[in-house]
Amino acid sequence: MGWAHAAVAMEEVLGLVRGFVDVLVLAGGRTSSGAAATWSSDEVKKAFRWAFFFEEVFKDLRESGHYEDSAGELDAALVQLTSSPEFPKGLAGMRSETLSKARVLVIRHFLKAKAMSVQNFGALLEAVVEMDIDGICASGVPNACQEYAESILVMNSSFTQTRNACDIRLPASSDEWYAEFMGHSRILVREFLEGLNSASCSCLAERGLGTLLNSVQKNVFDDASNKTCTPAILKTPQMIDEFLMWKQWRAKCLSYLLDERTIRILSGASLIFKAPKEQWMKVFEPLKSIEESCQNGLAETMELCFLGLISRQWNPLIEGFMSHTFCFIPISKQYTDLHQLLQGASPDKCQDRFLDLEEKYIIEYASKSLQSKPSTLWLLPPVLIAAAIPPRSTLFQIYLAQIDKQFHGAAPADRKCCCRGNGIDQHHNCDITERIRCLYTFHIQQPHLTVP
Known part of the structure; x- marks a missing residue:
């Protein structure tokens, strides 16, 4: 009809x-x-x-x-x-x-x-x-204004007790009258209470996040000052040192993932990428233009892109990384295994298997942006890059090539650590080994935590 x-x-x-x-x-x-x-x-x-x-x-x-x-x-x-x-x-x-x-x-x-x-x-x-x-x-109802004033007090009492909005009860005999002539006040109080409840939940979540983060940081520093906390299976001084470095590395990664700033950017990224591709690209253009004087604009854009990529599997990622256990593997072996991961794979073959078109657009945009400015990757947290870039993708190749450059011909001005020598064995607990360790964890040890 x-x-x-x-x-x-x-x-x-x-x-x-x-x-x-x-x-x-x-x-x-x-x-x-x-x-x-x-x-x-x-x-x-x-x-x-x-x-x-x-x-x-x-x-x-x-x-x-x-x-x-x-x-x-x-x-x-x-x-x-x-x-x-x-x-x-x-x-x-x-x-x-x-x-x-x-x-x-x-x-x-x-x-x-x-x-x-x-x-x-x-x-x-x-x-x-x-x-x-x-x-x-x-x-024309008798005593209408008095009843209205009393009803406001009833709602105020509910508010001060932070009761749920649906618990507000008005006199049964006046229900129909209130529904007709007090609609605005009732709606306002109900929505205000619901907003208050949401804000309280958000505050509690932030406090819980802060407690977890402080616990992680305290745990790693306690272990670093007390070697008796290391597992009994670690027999040699080298293994003990590696274990303590692993604990510090793991705490540093979690500090970024659990930081309030990261959570806020993650929430913003989730909303931004729900919009059509053309719209969020327009949002990023002003940020990218800042790179004329520095790379911070592009770095901020890429951080949003990478957090947008991992937002869908954020909870499993945190849970998986929290359960990650120490395994003594020389950094040179980790580096070799990462290169072997690329052998026999065509670039971006994995992208054909993406179920989420939104993620595919983000990957394409990030790959195109970073091909001309690959050094921007050094401005981003290692754990974020490792978790976000798909295995065997163009982004993975760009990132690994940047790490390779540190061992094969990087100019002094381009060096990312103070370790002596170009061989990987001369690098110990530095930014380069941290990035290799992150890649190895997400792409070799726990590949299920990365973007499909």
Whole structure:
């Protein structure tokens, strides 16, 4: 049957959705130019009026019995509208169900604005209370304002006890009245509580991460100062020294992987690479342009790319690396095995087996960027590179060639450590051996932890 609203055409709804999106972007805290947005109470009320329109449309459709067919046709049109590259990706999931609860969407966007100013938050509260009071006064219900004030105290009590929003209970006799005239206040408090719970969980996660990181660091330094902690199987002084270096290397790798900065960049990378390739490439171009004066711009871009590559298997990677055990293998043997890994493999053959198109695009972009500036790899953490680059890929070859250069003709200005001599045996516990050890761990000992 299709769209069946008696008074509003579907084309009109779609046209208003575009304007509603602009309102939501502004509610999120930014103007179209990227500057911080400032709201007034009247502007907040305008946003709610947009929301009311959509809620009323879908309310009419439900009461007429035409909701399912109408929503299905509108959703098909919304899929096409939201798939446009210019449409905000954070709102790409907008559908009929979302619009039928448009006030919730508006409040969520107002509350999620980063670094919300006191002025903006005051405008939001003022608008919500004024709209509820207007509805109460128009209802003519006796003692309406008193009941409203008491209800605010009930919600405030729930807030101060940090109870879940769904636990808020209003007097049974007044439920229907509150639902009609206190909708804004209830939605605001519920969403505020849910945001508070999320922030509390995030804070606890960060504290737990810090505790784990401190434990890792403390453990390695305790072992370094107390050789009686080494396994009994290590018989020779050389093996004991190698074990202690391995502990320090492992702690250094985990320090990067568990660092709060790394986790934040990982989260950002996960969001960035959900966008179409053309969009995230445009984001990176300004960063890459910084390399005219230094390589930091390209290095930051590559760090984002590599973290984006390993984001899908982040938890297994951490668990696998935490369980990694010491095995005494001379660094020269590790270096030889890494070269043998490349023999008989065609470049990027493994990429044909990628199940994730997103990862394939990242690999292609990183390979192209690093072919002209391969030395940028020395600016990135060894554990990140080893975990992110696919085995037998062009990136793997570029990286191993950079390591080879240190043993075969690197100019003094290009040397990455202070070890004497060009042979690998002359390198001991330096940046070069650390990178070889990382590659060996991820590509020989635990290949299941790398990108497929």
